[in-house]
Amino acid sequence: MATLKVLVVDDEPGIRMGIQRILRNFCVSYPFMEEDFDFTTIEAETGELAIKIIDSEQIDIILLDNKLPGIEGIEVLDYIKQKNYNALVMMITSYASLELAVKATQRGAYNFVPKPFTPDELRAAMENITKKLFLQRMTEKMYTEGKQIRFQFLSVLSHELKSPINAIEGYLNIMKEKQVGNNIDDYQVMIVRSLERIKGMRNLIFDMLDLTRIESGKKKRTLSKVDLCEIANMAIDSIEPMAIQKNININRHFPEHVVFDADANEIEIIFNNLLSNAIKYNIENGHVDISIVQHSKSIVIVVEDTGIGMTADEIKSLFEDFMRIKNEKTKYITGSGLGLSITKKIVNLYNGDIQTRSIPGRGTKFTIKLPVKSSII
Amino acid sequence: MSVEKKVILIVDDDADFLAQMKFHIEKIGYHVDIAESQKEGEKYIEKHKPDLAIFDLMMENEDSGFILSYKIKKKYPDVPVIIATAVTSETGMVFGLNNKEERSWIKADLYLEKNLRPDQLQREISKLLKE
Numbered sequence: 302m303a304t305l306k307v308l309v310v311d312d313e314p315g316i317r318m319g320i321q322r323i324l325r326n327f328c329v330s331y332p333f334m335e336e337d338f339d340f341t342t343i344e345a346e347t348g349e350l351a352i353k354i355i356d357s358e359q360i361d362i363i364l365l366d367n368k369l370p371g372i373e374g375i376e377v378l379d380y381i382k383q384k385n386y387n388a389l390v391m392m393i394t395s396y397a398s399l400e401l402a403v404k405a406t407q408r409g410a411y412n413f414v415p416k417p418f419t420p421d422e423l424r425a426a427m428e429n430i431t432k433k434l435f436l437q438r439m440t441e442k443m444y445t446e447g448k449q450i451r452f453q454f455l456s457v458l459s460h461e462l463k464s465p466i467n468a469i470e471g472y473l474n475i476m477k478e479k480q481v482g483n484n485i486d487d488y489q490v491m492i493v494r495s496l497e498r499i500k501g502m503r504n505l506i507f508d509m510l511d512l513t514r515i516e517s518g519k520k521k522r523t524l525s526k527v528d529l530c531e532i533a534n535m536a537i538d539s540i541e542p543m544a545i546q547k548n549i550n551i552n553r554h555f556p557e558h559v560v561f562d563a564d565a566n567e568i569e570i571i572f573n574n575l576l577s578n579a580i581k582y583n584i585e586n587g588h589v590d591i592s593i594v595q596h597s598k599s600i601v602i603v604v605e606d607t608g609i610g611m612t613a614d615e616i617k618s619l620f621e622d623f624m625r626i627k628n629e630k631t632k633y634i635t636g637s638g639l640g641l642s643i644t645k646k647i648v649n650l651y652n653g654d655i656q657t658r659s660i661p662g663r664g665t666k667f668t669i670k671l672p673v674k675s676s677i678i
Numbered sequence: 679m680s681v682e683k684k685v686i687l688i689v690d691d692d693a694d695f696l697a698q699m700k701f702h703i704e705k706i707g708y709h710v711d712i713a714e715s716q717k718e719g720e721k722y723i724e725k726h727k728p729d730l731a732i733f734d735l736m737m738e739n740e741d742s743g744f745i746l747s748y749k750i751k752k753k754y755p756d757v758p759v760i761i762a763t764a765v766t767s768e769t770g771m772v773f774g775l776n777n778k779e780e781r782s783w784i785k786a787d788l789y790l791e792k793n794l795r796p797d798q799l800q801r802e803i804s805k806l807l808k809e
Contacts, residue, residue, distance in 0.1 A: 460736065467793045468694035475701065494694050 302328075305361040305431065307342045310351040310377065311393065312369055316416070317344045320364060323420045329431040338431050348372035352380055360388045362430055365410075367394040367401060375401075378408045387441075389434050391426060393418070457623045461505060461637070465498035501635035508639035511570055512622075515646050522564040522650075529559045529568060529593050529600065536572035537591070540580060548586045551576075555593035561600055561671065567647045571602075574640040575667055579606035581634050582665070598673055605666040611659040619657060620645045683709040684807060687728035689719035689746060690762070691737040695792065699732065699762075702796040706803070716742035720749060727754050730807055733786075735763035747786045758806035759786040762794070
C-alpha cells in the first residue's frame with residue numbers, strides 16, 4: 302500500500318472536512334498497478350498557504366478551489382506550472398464556468414469537479430487522477446532507467462575505445478621522435494602492438510553493430526530454414542587460419558544437415574563468437590570439438606576447448622557487456638568483451654538456453670539448447 | 679659515480695600503456711617496477727616501498743586505483759601517488775584533486791590524463807619527488 306499526499310485548498314472548512322472524511326477510508330487499486338493507493342490529506346484555507354506547503358513538501362494531488370480569499374486558485378496553478386512540480390491538480394469550484402474550465406486546463410489542471418459534489422463523484426474523480434498519476438510516474442521512471450543504461454553503456458564504450466587510441470598514439474609518438482634510434486627494426490614490437498590494438502577496435506565496432514541490431518530490434522530478421530551444419534562449416538573455414546597458427550585441431554561431430562528455423566546471420570554470429578573464443582583462449586597444440594545434435598524437442602550445440610578455462614567467479618559475470626576476464630594468461634588476448642553477451646542475447650531470441658562448464662587449466666564447454674518449436678518473437 | 683636510482687611503481691592492466699610508461703620513465707632516469715593488476719599491485723606494496731607510485735584507475739574494479747592509493751598511503755603515508763586514467767568528464771565521471779574534500783577521499787596527490795606528454799610527466803614526477 303502506498304499513500305498519496307492530497308492537498309485540499311478551500312476556504313470553506315466544511316468542504317475540507319468533507320473531503321478528508323470521504324478519502325479517509327478510500328483506496329484505489331487497478332490490476333496493472335503493483336500496489337494499492339490510499340490518501341492522506343493536508344488542508345490549506347488560502348492560496349498563499351497552499352504555495353508554502355507545495356514548496357516545503359512533496360504533494361501528489363492538489364484539490365484546488367478557485368475562489369479563495371487572497372490569490373485565486375488559477376494563480377496557484379500558474380505557480381505549480383512555473384515551478385514544474387509534478388503534482389496533479391483537480392479544480393473544485395462552485396463558480397464553475399466554461400471559461401474557467403478552459404483557463405484551468407490550459408494552465409495544466411488535470412480535471413474539473415464542480416461543487417457541490419457527492420462522495421461518489423469525488424471518489425470517481427480521485428480514482429481517475431490516481432491512475433493518471435501512476436502511469437505518468439511509471440513512464441518517467443522507465444524513461445530515466447532506459448537513459449541510464451544507455452549512458453552506462455556509452456561510458457564503458459568510450460573507455461574501451463580510448464585505451465587503444467592512447468596506446469597507438471603513444472607508440473606513434475615514440476616513433477615520430479625516433480626515441481629508439483633510426484633503425485625501423487627496433488620499432489617492430491611497437492608496430493605489431495599498434496596493429497593488434499587497431500584490430501581490437503575494429504572488432505569492437507563490429508560487435509557493437511551486432512549488439513545494437515539485436516537490442517534495437519530494428520533490423521528485419523529473416524527467418525527461414527537454415528542448415529546449422531552448413532553455417533558451422535563456414536565458420537570453421539573462416540577461423541581455420543587462426544587455428545593453424547596455434548596448431549589447434551577443430552573436430553566436427555555433426556551430420557551433413559541439421560535444419561532449424563532461424564535467421565542465418567544470427568546463427569553465424571553464435572558460431573563465430575564461440576569458435577573464436579575457443580581458439581583465442583586455447584593452448585598451443587590444443588583442440589576444439591563442435592557437435593550439433595538434433596533431438597525431438599531441441600537442437601543442442603556444444604563447443605568445447607582445451608584452453609585456459611575459467612574459475613566459478615569468472616563465469617558469473619561472463620555474459621555481461623564488455624566483460625573480459627583479466628589475468629596473466631589473457632593479457633595479450635584482444636577482444637571487445639561483447640561476444641558472449643551478444644551470443645546470449647541471440648540465444649534468448651530463440652527461447653534457448655546457454656550453459657557454461659569450465660575447469661581452470663583444462664578447458665571450457667559451452668552448451669546451447671535451442672527449442673525446435675520455438676515461438677519466435 | 680651513480681647514485682641509486684629512485685623506484686617508481688606503475689600499476690596498469692593495459693600492457694601497452696605499461697610498456698610505454700616504463701620506456702619513458704626509465705629514459706628520464708628512474709628505476710621502474712611494474713604490476714599488471716590491482717591484486718599484483720597490492721602484493722608489491724606489501725613487500726616493497728617505492729619512491730612514487732602511478733596507478734591506473736579502472737582495472738579489476740572500477741575504482742582499483744583509489745583502492746591502491748588508499749592502501750599505499752596507509753602503509754607509507756609519505757609515498758606520492760599519481761592516478762592516471764583515460765576516464766574523463768565526457769564519460770560522466772568528474773573528479774579532481776582540487777579541494778580539500780576531494781583530497782580527503784581520493785587518497786592521491788595528483789590525477790593525470792593518460793595521454794600525457796613525456797616531458798609533462800617528467801615535470802610532475804620530479805615535483806612530487808621534490809627534486
